[in-house]
Amino acid sequence: MPDPAFTEPIGGERALAPAWINGVPHPLPDDPRVTLLDFLREQLGLTGTKVGCDHGQCGACTVIVNGRRVNACLTLAVTVAGDQVTTVEGLARPDGRLHAVQAAFLEHDAFQCGYCTPGQLCSAAALLDELALGEPSAVTPAVERVADIVLTDDEIRERMSGNLCRCGAYTNIVAAVRAAARAQNAHGRVR
Amino acid sequence: MKPFAYRRVDDVPAAVRAAGDGARVRFLAGGTNLIDLMKQGVEEPEQLVDVSRLPLTAIEETARGEVTLGALARNSDVAAHRVIRMRYPALAEALLSGASPQLRNMATVGGNLLQRTRCPYFTDPAFAECNKRRPGSGCAARQGYTRMHAILGASDACIATHPSDMAVALAVLDAMIDVTGPDGDRSLAIGDFHRLPGATPHVETNLRPGELIVAVRLPASPFARRSHYVKVRDRASYAFALVSVAAAVGLDGGGMIRAARLALGGVAHKPWRVPAAEEALIGRRADSRAYADAADLLLQGARPLRDNAFKIELARRTVVRALTVAATRG
Numbered sequence: 001m002p003d004p005a006f007t008e009p010i011g012g013e014r015a016l017a018p019a020w021i022n023g024v025p026h027p028l029p030d031d032p033r034v035t036l037l038d039f040l041r042e043q044l045g046l047t048g049t050k051v052g053c054d055h056g057q058c059g060a061c062t063v064i065v066n067g068r069r070v071n072a073c074l075t076l077a078v079t080v081a082g083d084q085v086t087t088v089e090g091l092a093r094p095d096g097r098l099h100a101v102q103a104a105f106l107e108h109d110a111f112q113c114g115y116c117t118p119g120q121l122c123s124a125a126a127l128l129d130e131l132a133l134g135e136p137s138a139v140t141p142a143v144e145r146v147a148d149i150v151l152t153d154d155e156i157r158e159r160m161s162g163n164l165c166r167c168g169a170y171t172n173i174v175a176a177v178r179a180a181a182r183a184q185n186a187h188g189r190v191r
Numbered sequence: 192m193k194p195f196a197y198r199r200v201d202d203v204p205a206a207v208r209a210a211g212d213g214a215r216v217r218f219l220a221g222g223t224n225l226i227d228l229m230k231q232g233v234e235e236p237e238q239l240v241d242v243s244r245l246p247l248t249a250i251e252e253t254a255r256g257e258v259t260l261g262a263l264a265r266n267s268d269v270a271a272h273r274v275i276r277m278r279y280p281a282l283a284e285a286l287l288s289g290a291s292p293q294l295r296n297m298a299t300v301g302g303n304l305l306q307r308t309r310c311p312y313f314t315d316p317a318f319a320e321c322n323k324r325r326p327g328s329g330c331a332a333r334q335g336y337t338r339m340h341a342i343l344g345a346s347d348a349c350i351a352t353h354p355s356d357m358a359v360a361l362a363v364l365d366a367m368i369d370v371t372g373p374d375g376d377r378s379l380a381i382g383d384f385h386r387l388p389g390a391t392p393h394v395e396t397n398l399r400p401g402e403l404i405v406a407v408r409l410p411a412s413p414f415a416r417r418s419h420y421v422k423v424r425d426r427a428s429y430a431f432a433l434v435s436v437a438a439a440v441g442l443d444g445g446g447m448i449r450a451a452r453l454a455l456g457g458v459a460h461k462p463w464r465v466p467a468a469e470e471a472l473i474g475r476r477a478d479s480r481a482y483a484d485a486a487d488l489l490l491q492g493a494r495p496l497r498d499n500a501f502k503i504e505l506a507r508r509t510v511v512r513a514l515t516v517a518a519t520r521g
Contacts, residue, residue, distance in 0.1 A: 016199075032197035032239065035226075055227050056294060068267070068296040074226045075297070078197055079219070079241060123293065130292070135271040138287040138428065144280040144416070144520060146273050161428035162291025 022090030414441030
């Protein structure tokens with residue numbers, strides 16, 4: 001099977017395939033030092049994804065690559081060749097209907113300054129998918145017993161711990177994630 | 192970041208060829224630690240060999256009852272895997288206690304083993320003295336804030352700790368590390384993989400130049416189901432261990448211990464095991480007195496620094512708790 005990361009050989013040299021950013025193919029930068037974060041913001045003008053610590057400690061740069069949330073600041077852009085990248089700009093449907101987590105963040109006023117919000121939203125969207133897959137967290141009781149996850153507030157806090165909020169909007173963020181999980185009827189039971 | 196050449200490889204032999212003798216070349220997998228260190232100017236490779244797409248992501252049970260973790264299996268996938276959760280719960284717990292969901296989605300088995308210490312005097316080149324970064328330059332940490340540093344196995348040259356949770360769990364599961372390189376394939380026991388700092392703290396593992404980790408094997412174990420990982424840290428989540436303990440115990444029908452494994456994290460340059468502490472548990476009743484005695488043996492020779500004497504008592508109590516929970520699993 002050909003590696004999807006490469007386009008077919010042209011004149012002997014294989015070129016990196018484009019990355020699919022919110023469904024649109026974009027050629028990747030020539031300079032391998034460019035992070036996915038800087039590529040999105042500086043070269044594609046997708047400034048929804050935010051620069052926080054730039055060291056993988058705050059989660060402001062969280063995007064979803066091939067269905068998994070990752071820190072764009074620690075991802076070299078050239079390494080996502082052939083991959084599907086979803087940023088906060090790609091969470092809503094093309095017709096403008098908001099993702100369940102976006103609607104819940106509005107409803108529950110889950111932000112103050114809003115700087116960490118794009119990362120919080122991408123993280124929460126991926127959290128719902130992880131829950132549906134039955135993935136445990138560090139606070140899931142009895143990890144050895146593979147069972148439905150009960151999405152307690154402790155579970156939400158643990159699963160959102162990769163996203164810092166300097167305003168301290170955590171209380172409403174937890175409420176929003178709880179509501180989004182209910183709205184999506186994610187597999188795990190919500191308490 | 193200093194300029195570097197980037198090359199993505201499709202198969203393991205190509206990765207080994209691309210790395211050559213390993214000098215100034217780094218394999219790139221999840222990148223969570225390496226890219227960060229490159230931004231800091233701590234790592235300055237001339238070439239990155241991107242191994243992230245190599246077909247080494249499988250988690251499989253073998254006919255011999257072993258479980259093989261591909262070196263590129265993501266930390267999140269290993270932690271969520273049904274077989275790992277049921278047969279090796281301490282490993283799932285250790286992985287879930289590390290980093291954040293985003294980082295666990297990126298980080299790989301092989302990269303986790305090869306991550307560097309988070310000693311702040313190492314990660315910040317503003318400190319001129321660091322025997323890991325610049326061999327022979329000295330150790331700024333010795334005169335610094337040592338709350339996070341080692342109490343066991345340290346040297347005059349280095350007091351850093353190994354930051355991995357996963358490696359501590361692997362230490363009690365008797366894991367084997369399969370590697371390949373210019374001179375072929377070989378396997379190292381987890382206990383022989385990382386090194387104590389001695390006079391050469393910049394040499395952190397027994398990997399040879401250019402070698403690539405391809406898999407971690409977990410042997411079939413009659414008592415790994417009774418294993419547990421406890422991590423104690425300054426905040427509830429997303430922090431490195433002050434102290435952590437992986438424990439596994441085998442019990443007979445009468446509540447007597449017939450096998451045990453214990454390892455400490457956050458206290459040394461590698462997961463800390465003392466076979467005498469484990470042997471002392473054999474034949475004892477599984478109770479807190481036996482566990483405390485084992486903890487004393489495990490911590491024998493501990494030498495606290497100015498700011499971390501608390502780690503000795505913390506580790507002792509954490510050992511008792513980890514063994515207590517492990518023994519109740521079945």
